[in-house]
Amino acid sequence: MGKITMKDIAEKLNISINAVSLALNSKAGVSEETRKQVLDMAEELGYLDKSPKFIKTFANKNICVIIKKYYFEDNNFYGKIMMGIGDESRRKGYDIITCLINESEKSIPSCIESKKVCGIIVIGNIDDDYLVKLKSYKIPVVLVDHTSLLESTDSILTDNKLGSFNITKLLIERGYKNIGFFGDLNYSLSIKERYFGYRESMKKFLEFKTYRELDEFIDSNSILYEIEDHIINKNLEAVKETVKNIKLMPEAFVCSNDNAAISLISALKELGYSVPTNIAIVGFDDIVLGSLIEPKLTTVRVEKDFMGRKAVERLIWRLENKNYPDEKTILSVEIVERDSVGKKYD
Template sequence: MAKVTMKEIADKLNISINAVSLALNNKSGVSEETRKLVLGVAEEIGYLEKSSKFIQSYASKNICVLIRKLYFEDSYFYSKIMMGIVEESRKNGYDILTCMINENEKIIPGCIENKKVCGIIVIGAIEDEYLVTLKEYRIPVVLVDHTSLLESTDSILTDNKLGSFKITKLLFDKGYRNIGFFGDLNYSLSIKERFFGYQEAIKKSLEIDINGNNTITEYIEELSILCNLETHIINQDHKKIQEIIKSMYKLPEAFVCSNDNAAILLINSLKELGYAIPKDMAIVGFDDIALSSLVVPKITTVRVQKDLMGRKAVKRLLWRLDHKSDQNENIVMSVDIVERDSIAIK
């Protein structure tokens, strides 16, 4: 195989060999734009492979974003986080390499294996085992919308528990008493946290009001749908949701949904079954995606600062590059309740 030379890079870009050398060695004398072009071509034609020094120069301005395919298909929530990551990275002179994680494989992307990135941002949940493997490469990692209970890692999180607690309490304040949760607890840590906040509001508000001999747990189980939902939510499968609704022994007066996508699907499914929202049932969501204010009725929800979460992740990663031995932190973003038309006063 013929040896790749600087002249080939220079010829491809129509610049001098000296400019290529300056760019590869991260020295002054060329613009940032030229440096990125040189490193991009050098990577493309295999020049970087011959020198760890040049790989390090290439890696110094690259961030790898890892996301499961399931989350990548969520165009309303995780795409907004991604947008924040991309914009903040560009603002600071970094490029993004996006890699989708296959749920059934444990393959580490080549850009991480070959240390062609200076940091890693993971969007959404990943398994602890995979996270441990990632951290073995000694490249700083920041998690977004997820944290590990076993492996200490910087994380950017939403105050899911408080948000869900407050929106459930809002329903009680409006006079609702039979309130269920609608969300797949196996989908993400965020949904588990939102369910926890809902549970705490139920316990605090209903402990003395439950009729008969039912416990809090029995009350929640009777009124909630907690599993085998996420595929239907992603596909917006009304028929499957209608089948689940029809199978319930008792319908609640209100549902606290795990996110706005779930709330939109539930509203549309109930309307097709002849229910009026909020006259027959109130529905609340979480995330405040754009569609939540466009559907009928407009959805009462919890506003999450999605773009800011992405920006915070980049800022934390860049800080971590200069503070590698400092303690890891969970940074929790505040939330707000947005009251709209999907609830009423009972």
């Protein structure tokens, strides 16, 4: 095919060349629906690459969402954030271009390189080096469920520390003292923060004189590494083997998220334990499955859909306010008490 022209676009859509011109130049006289159809067809036919002056018009309606593949597969948590982003974007008149990246991704999505998006939302953990590369394109970036300690960036976060602190406190108030943590500290910043909240609650409300004493206790009662892959892949046998290797089985577990808690409950049942009679379990995230399993899971509610919506809201605000300082928005959480805790009597 030779050089693409406005006439080609008009013929494909069965509209006038004038309507194509109005749409490409962001002028009044065509509906939003027609404008979108024209821009999408111009992109599809490669017209925008040949006529760079219209790329900005196209970009102004597109947001790039970047997410690692294994986060994308987590429908219960990250999937709900994605839905919030999609719904709010459509409501505000934007389209989403979703880019799945690998764990060790180095390349930048082509829609960013060619400046065909006006903003970027990153869901979940991302390397600082990759974030620096993204920001070098001078396109606004908002992080969701992650923040960088090296690179200042707008972030939408959950109050992980407070949620985990309070749910650990709940266990202590129910009479539990030997409380372990079950979760992979290498998986995400969120899990590190939840672990911090658990650890601070243990130090504050139980009789640990030093952090060293507390950490020695946690090491013998907890699973802190090399567990998330087994949870994601629903590898119950591997979870069971890991649980068997705990030096001192605790009276209760604070889990990094509900998926971890549900896997742990299944593993403990197969190993002959009863929840909460022998071991109490609490989760974090309040996914739907947590209220359907037996026993129903005590957890911390995270407004996942709202996180996604807030990310879009923040990005749109940032497009108009590029010189204001970056902000970290921390969304509140609440404990949802169900049946997986019970009471511990001495």
